[in-house]
Amino acid sequence: MRAFKATLLSSISHSRVSIPINGVSSLSKLFTTSHPDSKSKDSDGARLREFLHGKCKSGKIDLHEAFYFFDYMIHMQPTPPMSSFNILFTALVKNKHYGDVISLHTRMNSVGLVPDLITSNILINCCCKMSRPNVVTYGTLIHGLCRSDNTIVALQLHEQMVSENSKYGVICKPNVVWYNSIIDGLCKDGFTGKAKELFSEMKGNGILVDAVTYTSLIHGLCCVGDWEEAKSHFIEMLNQGVQPTTVTFNVLLDELCKNGKMDEANKLYKLMIQRGFQPDTYTYTILMDGYCLVGRIHEAKKLFVSMANKGCLPNGIRPDVVTYNTLLIGLFIVGRVGDTRKLFDEMQVNDVAPDSCTFTIFIDGLCKNDCVLDALKFFHTLENSKFELTIKIVNCLIDGLYKFGRIEMAWELFHKLTEKFLVPNVVMYNIMINGLCKEGKLEKVNSLLLNMEEKGCIPDVVTFATLMRSFIKNNEKSKVV
């Protein structure tokens, strides 16, 4: 059986879509007719579900049918909803193929499909049936949930485990990595209060907190603007004898630099060096970012030069694309447009490939330095290259065109691009609405709002603020209300 499965799996993994396998004639009949005609693709999803339901509810699905099905599903465009996978997994569980569910789940993860709560529950059940819930299985699951924006689910799972441990004796004791995953997830969602609760809980359970725990918490506190609390956790860390890492220092430095506190940042940087911690590319880029934001481009440049000089700094600290992007922003801020082009050329010479941020920075920077026509030229070059334009780049240009009074051009670009391939987002609508309001073109604003509604784009707080500003300007108090 094992050998058969391996052969089947390898044949599947080398195929693209439907490969006929003996014994799955009903499947191939169902799907070969609909492929690859794109019109019938839409109905594929619905037919798949119908078929899955029939097959799985009857309980008559065997392993190779399931594998064949699974392979078809992960190659479908668009990907079927997670519930379709769950139906398939449930059928396999009914037939006691627990290990196969786990291996299919691993394959699903490796192609970037994100399991939902139900998938996770199915998986837990499989692990339990196979007597495999141990701390690593759980830790992996919790980590996966946190990384896929399901921290709350991870937290529920954790709480369930804690309560079961206390009810039935210890089934599986959470360890430091498990706690760290949830604390980090909570911090990234801004729930620092809950993260601190877990922090106390783990200490209360005798689990030694480590540098990752502290760093995640400090980062979360910085993100919600609670600098004092972040600082006191850093001090506590030192007092407890938990060695910070370069990442810990980078998190703290980044917060200081983002707030323009360069003197404090410098002091911390010196402390870091004094204590023998090795700065890395991030450290340098963070400091450069801080200097750029306060307009001290000279100091940013000095750091950059020391990075760019081979052998000047240890451990392969070299400028990467983020370093270049950071310096480009700095140069645009102080209006040194000519130097940005030189730096761009230098990037190519040093084999650092520009990314979409680089292009956004250029379009935005040119527009904000009264060089809209240059931005337009740059944009056309991008348009004619194989580079895939992003909505951010287009938005910067449209914004620039409005501010330069080129309303017709902005309007044209909006229509041309959104008809062709770009789905406008709320930022794009806001830029357009703002530009049109300022010009008093209220009929156009109205048609945009309708367009927005049609496309299912939900207005946000900026949209309303923009509209209200315009109503107030035009003395339309009733509309404001």
Added chain:
DNA sequence: GTAGGGTTAG
């Protein structure tokens, strides 16, 4: 076998 950091638009 599971964990943490930096750049871009209204």
